[in-house]
Amino acid sequence: MVSNNSIFSIKLGWIALLCTNLMIIFGTICLMAGINNGGGEFREYIWPVMALFAVALILTLINFFMTVARRKTKEIYISNWYIVSSIIFTIIVALTAYLPFWQDGVSETIVQGYFMHSGVGMWFTLYTLGLLYYFIPQQLNKPIYAYSLGILAFWTQILFYTIIGTHHFIFAPIPWWLQTVGIVGSAGMIIPVVAAVLNYLMTFRGQWHKVTNTYTVPFFFVAVIYYFIVSIQGTAEAFKYTNLLWHFTDFTVAHAHLGFYGIITFGIWGGIYTIVPRLTGKEPIQMLVGAHFWLAFIGLLLYTIPLSVGATLRGLMWMDGKPFIDSVVLMFDWWLWRAIGGSLMFLSHLIFMYNFYQMTCKKSIELEEA
Ligand code: HEM
Numbered sequence: 001m002v003s004n005n006s007i008f009s010i011k012l013g014w015i016a017l018l019c020t021n022l023m024i025i026f027g028t029i030c031l032m033a034g035i036n037n038g039g040g041e042f043r044e045y046i047w048p049v050m051a052l053f054a055v056a057l058i059l060t061l062i063n064f065f066m067t068v069a070r071r072k073t074k075e076i077y078i079s080n081w082y083i084v085s086s087i088i089f090t091i092i093v094a095l096t097a098y099l100p101f102w103q104d105g106v107s108e109t110i111v112q113g114y115f116m117h118s119g120v121g122m123w124f125t126l127y128t129l130g131l132l133y134y135f136i137p138q139q140l141n142k143p144i145y146a147y148s149l150g151i152l153a154f155w156t157q158i159l160f161y162t163i164i165g166t167h168h169f170i171f172a173p174i175p176w177w178l179q180t181v182g183i184v185g186s187a188g189m190i191i192p193v194v195a196a197v198l199n200y201l202m203t204f205r206g207q208w209h210k211v212t213n214t215y216t217v218p219f220f221f222v223a224v225i226y227y228f229i230v231s232i233q234g235t236a237e238a239f240k241y242t243n244l245l246w247h248f249t250d251f252t253v254a255h256a257h258l259g260f261y262g263i264i265t266f267g268i269w270g271g272i273y274t275i276v277p278r279l280t281g282k283e284p285i286q287m288l289v290g291a292h293f294w295l296a297f298i299g300l301l302l303y304t305i306p307l308s309v310g311a312t313l314r315g316l317m318w319m320d321g322k323p324f325i326d327s328v329v330l331m332f333d334w335w336l337w338r339a340i341g342g343s344l345m346f347l348s349h350l351i352f353m354y355n356f357y358q359m360t361c362k363k364s365i366e367l368e369e370a
């Protein structure tokens with residue numbers, strides 16, 4: 001945490017990590033055994049499994065709060081607002097998803113929409129934006145461009161991102177006014193997105209050479225660019241006509257990967273390549289980090305661009321009332337590109353595994369100043 005202080009309790013951190021991993025192990029076993037929470041997308045784990053996650057979240061929140069409370073700086077740095085509030089929102093989101101008394105009929109659909117997008121926006125995105133506010137200035141060795149833009153982006157993100165859940169269910173049998181709130185919130189998201197992206201990119205000013213001559217900064221740069229692209233794409237997808245066109249197509253799948261893969265995964269990879277060599281004193285082979293980056297980057301483009309184009313053509317075909325099977329035939333080539341892109345992404349993960357091994361277990365190039 002950026003408080004000129006060490007984390008409050010390493011032990012609490014380990015317990016939280018253990019609980020999270022136990023949740024994933026038990027959750028996966030349950031899913032494979034057919035024990036699940038019914039049709040709730042992304043909340044398939046049954047509640048006793050999720051209780052482990054609740055423990056992890058509460059311990060993490062205590063750990064983060066205490067660290068910030070004992071900080072040696074006057075201000076609370078932006079990345080701390082994002083990371084701490086991400087944990088707070090995840091607790092709210094998980095409770096909303098699992099408390100039983102509003103889980104029937106149409107209200108379950110509304111809860112599902114709130115859960116899905118707040119999971120994406122208030123957990124993963126908020127957390128990763130916090131990491132970017134930390135890593136970008138740290139790696140570029142200069143302060144963030146503007147504190148005030150950070151404040152604007154943070155509060156408008158909270159204002160708009162928490163009300164857009166119903167954009168997952170445009171034309172569903174839920175009140176029109178709620179759907180309109182979702183659409184208006186989705187358009188409002190342009191404010192926090194532009195403010196945050198501007199802040200990050202202006203911080204790069206004068207340091208562009210680091211995008212090409214370091215192996216960590218390109219990952220953060222890609223995450224920032226995709227934050228912009230995926231959010232604008234999301235806003236475009238939320239309107240009535242466009243949602244009618246894209247909702248049931250693979251356009252959403254492309255959007256999901258541009259976001260999760262392009263922002264979250266790239267941001268976390270950058271963070272791992274920044275931190276792990278500092279902790280272990282071992283660096284990965286730079287050429288292999290490059291191979292990881294390019295395979296993942298090109299793979300993602302090949303996965304998502306053809307999928308989006310094919311999905312748009314397919315949606316238009318459906319609107320024209322053409323036979324369904326024709327749209328399946330149409331998708332063939334576009335799905336082939338998705339398979340090629342996905343294979344490149346998979347290959348990049350194998351290289352990342354090897355790089356991680358280099359940074360941790362292998363006796364490799366020692367850092368000059370460990
Ligand atoms: C301004 C920001 C964003 C807006 C307005 C937005 C909008 C949307 C809309 C309208 C849909 C529903 C599409 C449909 O089912 O018809 C959607 C789905 C989705 N979005 Fe976003 N999005 C945004 C940012 C993001 C980000 C940053 C991520 C990932 C980190 C993301 C991940 C997803 C995922 C995973 C789905 C699919 C959910 C499902 O399986 O149904 N979105 N988004």
Ligand code: HEM
Nearest residue numbers: 250252253254256257260261264265341342343345346349
């Ligand atoms: C090698 C890398 C990956 C490949 C090849 C891949 C492939 C796929 C495929 C084939 C689907 C099913 C799409 C469908 O319903 O037709 C899917 C769904 C999904 N994947 Fe991935 N994926 C990869 C990595 C990731 C990562 C790293 C994340 C998250 C960080 C992710 C998040 C998702 C999400 C949220 C969905 C559901 C999307 C929706 O329902 O709209 N994927 N993925």
